[in-house]
Every structure is written in C-alpha cells, then in structure tokens.
Amino acid sequence: MSKECVLMADEAESVFVGIDVGGTNTGAGMVDAEGRLLATVKKRTETSDGDALVRQLAEMVRELLTIRSAKAAFPSSPETGALRAVGVGIPGFLDARRGVVRHAANLPLRDFPLADRLGALLGAPVILDNDVRMYAYGESAVGAAAGYDDALVVTVGTGLAAAVVHRGRLLTGGDLAGEIGHVKVDGNEYACGCGMSGCLETLVSAGGIVRQAKELMRWKPSVLGEWFPERPKAERLQVERTMTAEDVAKAADLGDAVAAEVFERTGRALGSTLAACAALLGTDVMVIGGGVSRAGERLLSPVRRALSERLHPLHSERLKVTAARWTDEAGVIGSALAAKARGGHTV
Ligand SMILES: [Zn+2]
Structure with a gap:
C-alpha cells in the first residue's frame, strides 16, 4: 500500500465525539469525518463535582468507541487511536479559548478547566463552547441551514x-x-x-x-x-x-x-x-x-x-x-464537527 493510501485509510477511520452536557441529561455522539452520526449514548448528568463529571464524560466517550469497535468487521479493543478530537457544549459562561467553564447553572463547574482535564483522561484534544453555539454549528454544517x-x-x-x-x-x-x-x-x-x-x-x-x-x-x-x-x-x-x-x-x-x-x-x-x-x-x-x-x-x-x-x-x-432538522442531536453533531474544524485547538 502506498503512503498516500495509508493516509486516506487513516482519514476514513477518524472519528470525532461531540458531547452535549445538560443540567439533567448529557448526550454524546460519535461522527465520522463527513459528520454522519455513528452512535450515541445518553446518561443522567453527574452533578456531584467537576472531576466526577469529567470521569463520566470520559466513560461515555469510551463507550462510544466500544460500540464502534463492536460494529467493525474485525473487532478490536476500544483503543482511542481513531479518536481525533472531542467537542463539548456547555450551557453556561465559558472561556472557550482556554477551555475553562467559568460558571454553569445546575452544573458543579466553577472556573473549571474541563478541556484539559477531559483531554488528559482521553489522550485526545478537547474543545469547549457554549451549547447553543454548538447546536447552531451542527444545524449549519449538516442540518437545516x-x-x-x-x-x-x-x-x-x-x-x-x-x-x-x-x-x-x-x-x-x-x-x-x-x-x-x-x-x-x-x-x-x-x-x-x-x-x-x-x-x-x-x-x-x-x-x-x-x-x-x-x-x-x-x-x-x-x-x-x-x-x-x-x-x-x-x-x-x-x-x-x-x-x-x-x-x-x-x-x-x-x-x-x-x-x-x-x-x-x-x-x-x-x-x-x-x-x-x-x-x-x-x-x-x-x-x-x-x-x-x-x-x-x-x-x-x-x-x-x-x-x-x-x-x-x-x-x-x-x-x-x-x-x-434536529431538536437534540444537532448539539452533539455540532460539538463533534466544531472539534474537527478546530483540530482540537482552542484558538
Ligand atoms: Zn432574563
């Protein structure tokens, strides 16, 4: 296989995860490079403290990767190699550039460096933005707009x-x-x-x-x-x-x-x-x-x-x-695609 073919195969394998964190429920979805939704998971949001919430988000990402490898023709362990970037939409005030949640009503996050903490657990770049912006990005990229x-x-x-x-x-x-x-x-x-x-x-x-x-x-x-x-x-x-x-x-x-x-x-x-x-x-x-x-x-x-x-x-x-086009999924898809567009960089 030529080097070019290897690169193309890598691109085809790439997945991006979007997470829409809500005060009650949190949804996560995995999309491919074209923005097609491959799998989703939903959980009741962990609100005890910031680190517990980050662990829950990391667990949801791993769950999505497990679903993906189970669906693959040659199932492998859910390693994070194909995971290129993660985008998280948060209902609150953020310093998106630094990946910090300044304040989010109903969530245990106050001046919390969510992007760094989650990125460290997953070994992949993580970007943050306001949940409504992530939703808008999803509708604009692959939805009604x-x-x-x-x-x-x-x-x-x-x-x-x-x-x-x-x-x-x-x-x-x-x-x-x-x-x-x-x-x-x-x-x-x-x-x-x-x-x-x-x-x-x-x-x-x-x-x-x-x-x-x-x-x-x-x-x-x-x-x-x-x-x-x-x-x-x-x-x-x-x-x-x-x-x-x-x-x-x-x-x-x-x-x-x-x-x-x-x-x-x-x-x-x-x-x-x-x-x-x-x-x-x-x-x-x-x-x-x-x-x-x-x-x-x-x-x-x-x-x-x-x-x-x-x-x-x-x-x-x-x-x-x-x-x-979507009432809920646009937030998840938009978060994933925003992460792809920014290549995991917060600027
Ligand atoms: Zn008001």
Whole structure:
C-alpha cells in the first residue's frame, strides 16, 4: 500500500465525539469525518463535582468507541487511536479559548478547566463552547441551514438563545453574545430567572408558553381549563401532572382559542426581536430549534408574519424561516464537527 493510501485509510477511520452536557441529561455522539452520526449514548448528568463529571464524560466517550469497535468487521479493543478530537457544549459562561467553564447553572463547574482535564483522561484534544453555539454549528454544517453562507440559529426550550454561523465559522463575540432571551420586551413584566423582569425569554420558552396560557385561561374558556382545572394545592392529587408547552400545542391543534393566541403572541414576540437581528446580519436563513420548535408551524407562522411586517420586502421575501432538522442531536453533531474544524485547538 502506498503512503498516500495509508493516509486516506487513516482519514476514513477518524472519528470525532461531540458531547452535549445538560443540567439533567448529557448526550454524546460519535461522527465520522463527513459528520454522519455513528452512535450515541445518553446518561443522567453527574452533578456531584467537576472531576466526577469529567470521569463520566470520559466513560461515555469510551463507550462510544466500544460500540464502534463492536460494529467493525474485525473487532478490536476500544483503543482511542481513531479518536481525533472531542467537542463539548456547555450551557453556561465559558472561556472557550482556554477551555475553562467559568460558571454553569445546575452544573458543579466553577472556573473549571474541563478541556484539559477531559483531554488528559482521553489522550485526545478537547474543545469547549457554549451549547447553543454548538447546536447552531451542527444545524449549519449538516442540518437545516446546510449550504447557506450565513445562518441565524435560535433555540427555544427551557430558555431562549441564538447563535450566528458566518461562512462556516461561529461568531463568538464574548460570553453574552446570542443572549437574545434577556432583552426586555415593552409591556411585559414577568420576573425572569436572570434577575431582571420583562425578558423575552419569559414569553418565548416552554415555561413562557405555559405561563401565558395560564393567564389567558382566567379570562377565556379553554380546553386547557378542563385538562388542568385550577384547584387549591391541598386538593391536588399527587399524580396530577402540570401543564407543558406540548399540552398547549395539542390544544391549539383542537382549535382552542387560548392556545392559538398563546402561539400567536409567542411567535410575534420572537419575530419582532429577530427582525432587528436579521436586519443587522443580512440573514438569509433562520433556523428555529430546541424542544419548543416541535410546535412547528404553530410557532413558525407568527414568526414569519412578524418578520415580514418589520423587514423591507427585499429582505423578507428572500428570508427563509425553517424548523431545525434536529431538536437534540444537532448539539452533539455540532460539538463533534466544531472539534474537527478546530483540530482540537482552542484558538
Ligand atoms: Zn432574563
């Protein structure tokens, strides 16, 4: 075999692992050099301390490599030779350049050198970035924004945030870049987890959708009132579940006026903010992802209406607003591909 062939075979063997660390669950996936997802694992996040979390992440990577060698034609031990780099997405404030987690809510990481610690256990380079940026990178590389030069990717779930990919590169812009969820909306007074009140996220998020539905239900009849009757706490049954954004989506499908109004308000509030972002960036494609994007057109239609009312027609006519290809896996794939693109270097 010529030297060239050996190099090509090495490239074909290369794998990259992406890890999406969440406050509750952590997902990890292995992709090949083309970004194809080969295997995934999911675990409840270890939150006792930073080193225990790092050991868990290393264990998940080894598990993925074991799955890979078991699938291979000639199974071998799960050595890390084919593992080229690992990318980790963290929901929090990071010093991505140094691979340090400054602060992450619900995770035992405070000024913690996660990239170095995990890299030492795995013998492979590790890079870190904010979870929303990793998700955006995945949707831009092999998801709904593939083939576009520039993309604005928004995640609507527990919270609301955005990230921009410009010509295949993530715009970083410091710790707070993309935090559109914490821009104050006129006429909104709901208290936000960030310490301010009136933030866009208090409306445009899973909790925001439920909050708006509960308030509207007080004044208007709704099927949600039958599904989730208001009862004093003492009378509530233990098994009674609380309303979710999915319930509001189900009610909207049944033609419920309250649920329809909630999605209209939510989509419009989001679209109004995104109009200013799109005008600044000259965005051609906007991807709406995260758990709440499962609501699909119920959320996307009012976003489009708000955008077309606010942007110049020359822009709004060419602006595509689409649901993400993945609700979860984009974070894992994006982390892996970002690690590949940066070759494991943190700069
Ligand atoms: Zn806020």
